[in-house]
Amino acid sequence: MLRPVSEETVDVLIIGAGASGAAIAWSLAETRMRIVCLEQGDWMKPEDYPSTRIGWELERFGAFGLSPNGRGRREDYPVNDAASPIRISNFNAVGGSTILYAAHFPRFHPSDFRVRTLDGLADDWPIDYATLEPFYGVNARMMGVAGLAGDPAYPPKEPPLPPVPLGKLGETVARGFNALGWHWWPSDSAIATRDYEGRAGCINLGPCLMGCAQGAKGSTDVTYWPPAIRAGVELRTHCRVREITVDAAGMADGVIYHDADGRERRQKAEIVILACNGVGTPRLLLNSASKHFPDGLANSSGLVGRNLMFHPYAHLLGVFPEPLEGYKGPTGCGIVSQEFYETDLSRGFARGYSYELTRGIGPVGTALLAMSKGRMPWGDAHHDAYAEVWDRTAGMVAICEDLPEAHNTVTLDPELVDADGIPAPRIDYTLSENSRRMLDHAVARGCEVLEAAGAKESYADAPLGVAGWHLMGTARMGTDPATSVVNEWGRCHDVKNLFVVDGSVFVTCAAVNPTNTIQALALHVGDRIKKNLANLFD
Amino acid sequence: MDETSYTDAERAALAAVLDTLLPRSRDGRLPGAGELGLGAEIERDVPQLAPMVKAALARLDDDAGAGGFAGLDPAGRTEALRVHAEGDPGLLPGLLFQVYTRYYVAPAVLEALDLEPRPPWPKGYAMDPTDLDTLLEPVRAGPKRYRDA
Numbered sequence: 001m002l003r004p005v006s007e008e009t010v011d012v013l014i015i016g017a018g019a020s021g022a023a024i025a026w027s028l029a030e031t032r033m034r035i036v037c038l039e040q041g042d043w044m045k046p047e048d049y050p051s052t053r054i055g056w057e058l059e060r061f062g063a064f065g066l067s068p069n070g071r072g073r074r075e076d077y078p079v080n081d082a083a084s085p086i087r088i089s090n091f092n093a094v095g096g097s098t099i100l101y102a103a104h105f106p107r108f109h110p111s112d113f114r115v116r117t118l119d120g121l122a123d124d125w126p127i128d129y130a131t132l133e134p135f136y137g138v139n140a141r142m143m144g145v146a147g148l149a150g151d152p153a154y155p156p157k158e159p160p161l162p163p164v165p166l167g168k169l170g171e172t173v174a175r176g177f178n179a180l181g182w183h184w185w186p187s188d189s190a191i192a193t194r195d196y197e198g199r200a201g202c203i204n205l206g207p208c209l210m211g212c213a214q215g216a217k218g219s220t221d222v223t224y225w226p227p228a229i230r231a232g233v234e235l236r237t238h239c240r241v242r243e244i245t246v247d248a249a250g251m252a253d254g255v256i257y258h259d260a261d262g263r264e265r266r267q268k269a270e271i272v273i274l275a276c277n278g279v280g281t282p283r284l285l286l287n288s289a290s291k292h293f294p295d296g297l298a299n300s301s302g303l304v305g306r307n308l309m310f311h312p313y314a315h316l317l318g319v320f321p322e323p324l325e326g327y328k329g330p331t332g333c334g335i336v337s338q339e340f341y342e343t344d345l346s347r348g349f350a351r352g353y354s355y356e357l358t359r360g361i362g363p364v365g366t367a368l369l370a371m372s373k374g375r376m377p378w379g380d381a382h383h384d385a386y387a388e389v390w391d392r393t394a395g396m397v398a399i400c401e402d403l404p405e406a407h408n409t410v411t412l413d414p415e416l417v418d419a420d421g422i423p424a425p426r427i428d429y430t431l432s433e434n435s436r437r438m439l440d441h442a443v444a445r446g447c448e449v450l451e452a453a454g455a456k457e458s459y460a461d462a463p464l465g466v467a468g469w470h471l472m473g474t475a476r477m478g479t480d481p482a483t484s485v486v487n488e489w490g491r492c493h494d495v496k497n498l499f500v501v502d503g504s505v506f507v508t509c510a511a512v513n514p515t516n517t518i519q520a521l522a523l524h525v526g527d528r529i530k531k532n533l534a535n536l537f538d
Numbered sequence: 539m540d541e542t543s544y545t546d547a548e549r550a551a552l553a554a555v556l557d558t559l560l561p562r563s564r565d566g567r568l569p570g571a572g573e574l575g576l577g578a579e580i581e582r583d584v585p586q587l588a589p590m591v592k593a594a595l596a597r598l599d600d601d602a603g604a605g606g607f608a609g610l611d612p613a614g615r616t617e618a619l620r621v622h623a624e625g626d627p628g629l630l631p632g633l634l635f636q637v638y639t640r641y642y643v644a645p646a647v648l649e650a651l652d653l654e655p656r657p658p659w660p661k662g663y664a665m666d667p668t669d670l671d672t673l674l675e676p677v678r679a680g681p682k683r684y685r686d687a
Binding site for chain 1: 558559560561563564568612616619630634635638639641642643645647648651653655656657658659660661662663664665666667668670673674676677678680681682683684685686687
């Protein structure tokens with residue numbers, strides 16, 4: 001017997017309080033509709049973040065690890081990613097994966113929406129850069145984007161906050177790019193570089209990837225959620241949705257979820273919006289199979305869970321002769337290079353990649369990283385070897401565009417379940433030949449730039465196994481119901497009161513961090529819902 | 539006594555092993571891992587490591603003769619540990635992970651690295667501004683980098 005919270009049917013039910021769920025909740029709040037968001041995690045407490053403790057680096061191996069499989073939190077769900085060289089890195093809380101993200105906040109390029117037209121690959125999006133441009137602007141204000149206007153790699157844009165400091169490390173690497181005549185620019189970052197909209201300005205703590213104790217990083221628990229809640233949106237935590245239910249006509253009519261005590265409850269709704277990321281959304285759609293939808297909800301195309309895209313990463317590390325103060329400053333934000341972004345087939349691959357500066361390696365990380373590279377001896381030689389690398393390493397990642405391939409999938413694991421007994425996702429993914437060639441190119445050119453910057457030696461790791469941060473493509477957007485799951489404004493072709501607003505809807509994934517585009521899309525969908533309320537289900 | 543508890547002799551041998559892995563630095567600024575008391579932390583925090591470590595300590599003591607491993611001089615300890623590790627390949631990676639993750643958060647070590655022994659928050663770190671106009675000059679002078687679409 002299901003226990004309803006109430007008999008009330010809410011107007012809008014949003015599943016997931018992360019990047020996209022928060023954005024669309026805020027967008028729709030002005031309608032004064034009754035909006036409820038169900039989130040399987042809880043509010044995070046900034047005082048609990050590792051940077052408040054001297055042993056902050058160690059928590060990467062525990063409660064603030066990248067993989068949900070290793071954290072041991074009830075709020076997370078397990079993922080069987082044994083059949084993938086890239087493992088899932090997500091987080092479940094109010095704010096979702098923005099709690100642990102780097103807040104590197106680039107936009108897509110105009111060409112990223114026209115991959116088929118320009119490069120004869122994959123598909124074009126049913127929308128273009130101009131469609132999202134106004135929502136990128138709104139999102140920049142809401143998330144608090146720091147950056148610098150004038151980047152020749154982009155159409156004009158005006159970040160509202162000044163860029164994050166480059167520091168010695170960033171300046172050193174930037175001079176390497178200059179020496180080669182290559183593009184670089186200060187990163188667009190969702191980091192409040194001064195006090196902004198109630199958030200304290202960044203004080204260069206370093207460990208952004210384990211939550212921001214200062215509250216300067218733009219995670220949605222400190223950006224979109226406070227104004228959305230003030231505007232009347234109800235956010236319920238510790239509510240894990242088991243399935244979306246449908247009525248006799250095949251329209252979504254609500255969800256069944258588990259509350260904090262694991263009890264099953266029901267919430268009815270007129271509109272259901274999925275905001276669960278590129279793994280959680282197909283998982284829930286597949287878990288919502290029914291008489292009307294035997295292959296999973298909204299899956300007449302057979303594409304729910306297919307075309308999973310990551311961004312294959314290469315990690316590069318240079319060892320320099322002088323201290324770089326690399327433990328100071330935002331971990332993943334500093335400078336970006338898009339020298340190799342647009343397609344040039346003479347490089348041996350299609351599409352391209354970005355370089356991003358990385359820093360924030362503390363004393364423990366320095367030792368472990370050097371040990372993994374075989375250059376951290378024990379015994380009498382240890383201290384001299386350590387002195388050669390401590391505060392003398394600069395990191396970069398290359399973030400490569402992945403192309404959609406139907407055989408890269410999210411399905412339901414036949415055995416693995418979460419703490420509420422709900423079938424967990426299974427990932428099957430292989431790295432394409434195009435991605436391998438791109439990674440090889442990125443490693444070779446990346447070592448070149450580090451050496452041009454003065455590195456004595458450099459190391460590379462590709463693909464980076466822990467880098468399954470960006471989960472995209474598994475409920476793709478399009479105008480043809482036979483080849484896509486949702487339409488050009490996120491509405492499921494098969495279920496006209498069911499929307500998807502997370503990275504699942506990506507047609508292609510560009511070569512930049514996706515959160516800014518995910519949120520711009522959520523705002524775009526919210527805008528279309530508001531404009532079409534009178535005939536939303538036609 | 540269960541298999542995760544150490545005897546006093548084992549504790550002394552473990553301290554000697556840790557001081558061999560990370561000895562006091564030549565200038566004396568950095569302490570040895572054993573003298574820093576990391577053995578007690580490993581005993582307390584990582585009981586699952588105890589069977590492997592205790593077996594290794596017993597073997598090292600046996601091989602060292604009457605004075606045991608702790609009775610060897612530094613060069614003798616290093617050689618004994620090196621020889622042992624060849625036949626026990628899991629020991630050092632597991633032990634070094636535990637040692638590094640404790641040693642490099644110890645206040646005495648952080649101070650020796652010229653770091654304040656404190657968490658990053660709430661004080662944070664000051665960073666000097668960059669002259670971006672000068673540094674970006676060649677990039678601004680370059681061509682448009684994106685394709686119209």
